[in-house]
Amino acid sequence: MGFLLSRRWVLFAIAVALLAVLAVRLGEWQFHRLADREERNGFIAQNIDADPVPVDRVLSPDEDVPLEREWLRVTATGEYDDAATVVVRYQTRDGQPGVDLVTPLRTDAGAAVLVDRGWLSTPNTGTVPTDLPAPPSGEVTVTGWVRADGSGSSTVVEDGSTRAISSAAIGETVDYPLYEGFVDAETEDPAAGTTLVRTELPDLGNGPHFFYGLQWWFFGLLAVFGFGYLVWDERRRMRRGQAPGKASQESVNTP
Known part of the structure; x- marks a missing residue:
């Protein structure tokens, strides 16, 4: 050897x-x-079908969304600030290009919550539509799922559009406080005139x-x-x- x-x-x-x-x-x-x-799937399975709770019991203007709160169902009542709508580019559904529309919902609690109102088909993933469907006017009650902010350079907001949702980045474009994180809308009451495609629920496979x-x-x-x-x-x-x-x-x- x-x-x-x-x-x-x-x-x-x-x-x-x-x-x-x-x-x-x-x-x-x-x-x-x-x-x-x-671990993540365990939290989601518990949260996703739970009874909704008021948004201010889950989100805070000063605290990031922890793992165990993601996909909790919440309700929020307020008025949409349509002028502050942000278009999220490069969103696809079943291979089709489109965008998500994110609009702050100003609540009586003083802070606003970002609401991803849904997906809109566009000619290509990088297109920013010029004629955006308006959200419901007046007082609106939104029920949806809590999501954590995106991170990195993709969250930068330019000319009213971004590639990933971040309450910190979008907060720089408005003059009122935002809750950390955002809400993927499930329902709106009253409903909008143009129905957007709601969020896709997460895959709970391992x-x-x-x-x-x-x-x-x-x-x-x-x-x-x-x-x-x-x-x-x-x-x-x-x-x-x-x-x-x-x-x-x-x-x-x-x-």
């Missing part, structure tokens, strides 16, 4: 060890993602994380097994009288 101390085999062993460790870590990462998704984790661990085991096989093959060749250098070269290059 002295050949294992050669430079070639030492480097080969280090590479296999690093590959195996990486595969184990990636597998663990996938299983952590699975656990996070199962996704491919479990099988991805197993695959990464399998790759790690395969790397270790392959190294072990090459060591065994090298010893077998040396016992049959082949030169160590030739045996090592042929073994390492074995597919």
Whole structure:
């Protein structure tokens, strides 16, 4: 087994060890993602069909939406500020391009809540319609689901449009406070003159994380097994009288 101390085999062993460790870590990462998704799905399953509660019991102007409050059903009563409507570009439904319309609903509590009123079909995903359907006028009661703000550069609001909803970014375009997060509208009372397509409910499946984790661990085991096989093959060749250098070269290059 002295050949294992050669430079070639030492480097080969280090590479296999690093590959195996990486595969184990990636597998663990996938299983952590699975656990996070199962936790999220548990909260959503409890929240999505629960009886609605007043929005000010769930959202706050000073507190981000925590995981356990996402997809809670809430009600909010107030008047829409149609002039402050923001168009969310690059929204598709069943492969069709469109936009979402987000309008602040000013409530008697002093703060306004952003309401994603629904989806509107457009010629392409980057189009900002010039003739937007108006929300219901006067006092409106909205029932819908709580959502957390988006993040990153996609939330920047330019010329009344954005790519992701953020109460912080949209709050810079109005002169009144907004609740953190927003609400995906389920119903409006009274209803709007033009009906928009309501939000799509989340997929509560666990996704491919479990099988991805197993695959990464399998790759790690395969790397270790392959190294072990090459060591065994090298010893077998040396016992049959082949030169160590030739045996090592042929073994390492074995597919």
